[in-house]
Amino acid sequence: MSELHHIGLAGLAAGLRARRFSSVELTEAFLGRIERAQGALNAFISVTREAALAAAAAADRALAAGSGGALEGVPIAHKDLFCTQGVRTTCGSRMLDNFVSPYDATVVAKLKRAGAVMLGKTNMDEFAMGSSNETSYYGAVRNPWDTRLVPGGSSGGSAAAVAARLVPGATATDTGGSIRQPAALCGVTGLKPTYGRVSRFGMVAFASSLDQGGVLTASAADAALMLREMAGFDPNDSTSVEREVPDYVAALDAPLAGLKVGLLKEFFDKGLEPDNERRIREALSVFESLGARLTEVSLPNLPLSVPVYYVVAPAECSSNLARFDGVRYGHRCEQPRDLLDLYRRSRGEGFGAEVKRRIMTGTYVLSAGYYDAYYLKAQRVRQLISADFTRAFAQVDVLMGPTTPTAAFPIGAKTSDPITMYLNDIYTIGANLAGLPGVSIPCGFVGALPVGLQIVGPHFSEARLLGAAHAYQRATDWHTRVPAGYA
Amino acid sequence: MALTREQIESIAALARLELTAEELPVYQASLSSILEFIGALERADTASVTPMAHPLPGLSQRLRPDVVTETDHHAEYQRNAPQTAAGLYLVPKVIE
């Protein structure tokens, strides 16, 4: 019983099927872990105990009848950016502190149909804007490996929860690295799918052309199972792609031999901490020993990816967040004097500083006289970066490198200068700009802190990414390490 | 790329964000440094490059059949609304 939290998502699904334990037992066990860890980690904004137990009981009935989905009875958590019907959905913001969503996001509905049991909504950077989970209205999330440090962001809550084994899997979102970067800092597996692979309907929009929903789990095998149930065309999302979802689980064991791996010259730059680099190089040796062939490639426009991102994402978010105006839902200021006062104060009070910063940046770069110089220019450079990736993928199958330049940093260390914070995403942003899938997997430690290896592939190559990650995870055990106190 | 106080005020006005007197210089500084950082884009040679609006090229908008699929849920939806009356969402009086 005490080992339940080590079994992993796929193992739990199988165990439930085999009736080795019940969903109610599992749910109770994980709820207990969540509640005990909440003070130290602050990984959750809402815990839905009663609903979870009711869902678990229903799952047990389905399992007993031999029916149910691939994740029947398996406990998971949803990042609080996903709308969950009848359940508070805050996006980590005071603006939605009182917001109960009347509908389920497509991702939530699909996982529900697959039988997963939601235990709660995880903490996150406000409206997904941040790389450290320090901008949440509900307080910072702490890294279970060292609670003085950040877990990464914006999906810090989901990453910390999986790292501390409070849930075997959690949904998350990635706009500039918000799944992969916290996965690296927390020592878990995080997958951002190809743009359009997973529906964005019900996933509160930050930057519409960059956002993608994905997963955080303890292993690639678990990620494969969860992604398979989440992915697929959604008629409610015009950017959702009509393309069959492969069985990612069945594809896990595809042989690795001959895999052509590109090492991005631009990723092994002076910004990468030497110890981190060592862990990455060691991981690359493992891949070589498994049959991969390494080549150096260059994406010359990639260094401009952070400036591009900080034009495009704020521009889109400045427009996406205009709906938060105190009229139909969300925070409204007290006693508005007139309409203008209603807007200005509701929004001024409801949004935190980073969100306001990005809204204003976005408003500026879209405004008359600046649109061509900033927004259009950025989208042109985006095209160049995308073309660089396409050229690289003509030579290699996947790209590998560090997910982050450093390991987890102290809470408060980078909050004074936004640019320093933004540069945490330097290795991850390119994939979002080009809509490419990417995964981060644990590949060792620097001191006591985990290091993540990133694997990026061409559009719709999730099966290959997961297969490569899985092969690595069969040859190593970094992904099985759990922080002290959560073992 | 240093922004003036007036520019920050006008951006905040466009975005309907109230900024206090203390906040204003803070945003002025951070926005100026962000724009400085973004200025690196000028270096790129993008003559004759098409702006990329969508990350997956060559796709076009799907068309939905013209069918009514929705029913009235306004009572349920208005539970989230700060102020309603007679089915209407209320805001301070607007004079046109």
Added chain:
Amino acid sequence: MSDWETVIGLEIHAQLATRSKIFSGSATAYGAPANSQANLVDLGYPGVLPVLNEAAVRMAVKLGLAINATIAPVSVFARKNYFYPDLPKGYQISQYELPIVAHGALEIVLEDGQVKRVGITRAHLEEDAGKSLHEGLAGVTGVDLNRAGTPLVEIVSEPDLRSAREAVAYMKKVHTLVRYLEICDGNMQEGSFRCDANVSVRKLGAAKFGTRAEIKNLNSFRFVERAINYEVARQIELLEGGGAVVQETRLYDPDKGETRPMRSKEEANDYRYFPDPDLLPVAVDTAFIESVRATLPELPDQKAARFVSQYALPVYDAQVLTASRELADYYEAAVRAAPADPKLAANWVMGELAAALNKESLEIGATRVAAAQLAGLLKRISDQTISGKLAKEVFEAMWSGGADADAVIAERGLKQITDSAAIERVIDEVLSRNPGQLAEYRAGKDKLFGFFVGQAMKASGGKANPAQLNELLRAKLKG
């Protein structure tokens, strides 16, 4: 005043007659209880996304074909960003740089019969906003989002119009066209067809346009004409007094008959247009266009031209009869049933029938005299069973009672008298009763002929055949 030239461009917003909204599956029916047709997408809830209605695209293409415009093979939706309570997302999804239709034109017929070509710069798809209700609510404004998300096509004319009359003629032409195409019901009271007018003046012969003012939300032909006339006079007075016209948005006050600046438009809005990342480019290929082209009806101009040649009608009649498809169809049905005299049919449709409809504010669809029934009446006029004058009485009876012409004629005994002997008897009676006038007439007072005609007609109960009466009377008067 006469050395000033007026320059007008119209922006017409026509609500497309789709069943569901442009980006959501909510119903578009008018008049539903507040917010009962506003779903989460229409309400701009967190996380919702737009999906494009195929019928809206077809209707825009149909319009484009009817005005001989270019249909863009790829068009793009853009966000127009501004804050207003009836705009839930804080932006309107519209089209900006790449509209679906561009470079079309319409011909209008001016009062003097002259034909003028009016260019149409573009027509694009966009979503309508909701409605703000100010009356009856103390200190607050109520927002109804039923209308939010209804598809609109915005039709922008070139600044080719040179008078309020031309503007109205153009607006009426567009109104007729969208109804012919069945893409808009044209109901101005319900707001399905709205017009903004951009008005400026300049000295005749000036090369540049003057500064223009935009008058918003004119929802009747009469208001458009009055508002433009007022605005032109206002601008001229301003300029002649040494002032300058401010580029601004104004509203027309129908009670005062004036335009005034809109108070809620503060500093000029910077809409920060950018392509909507939630929607992909709209691709329209040749097959799609041709499938829409196959649904085009005979257009108003084509129909009017055909009426002129097929029915030998004057241009004016053809224009009036083809103002709506329903009216044109009614006319043609009547002529099919009474083919002898299409001009007679035209006169009756434009005259008595139109008057009867107008009196009760009815559209042709609600007529109490069907085309076949009118045809029945027309035949009795053509075959001289009744006189034209009595026919009016018959028509009134048909309108109020619903009976056919023959039934009314029989019941009231209104058949025309064509028996010469009977007419002569009537004439003899009239002459004998009016010996004084008879003497005056024979002495040379020719005008009295009309008097005798009138008396004879009256004596015959209006039924004497006029031509025969005239002939026989003339003969008898000669002595």
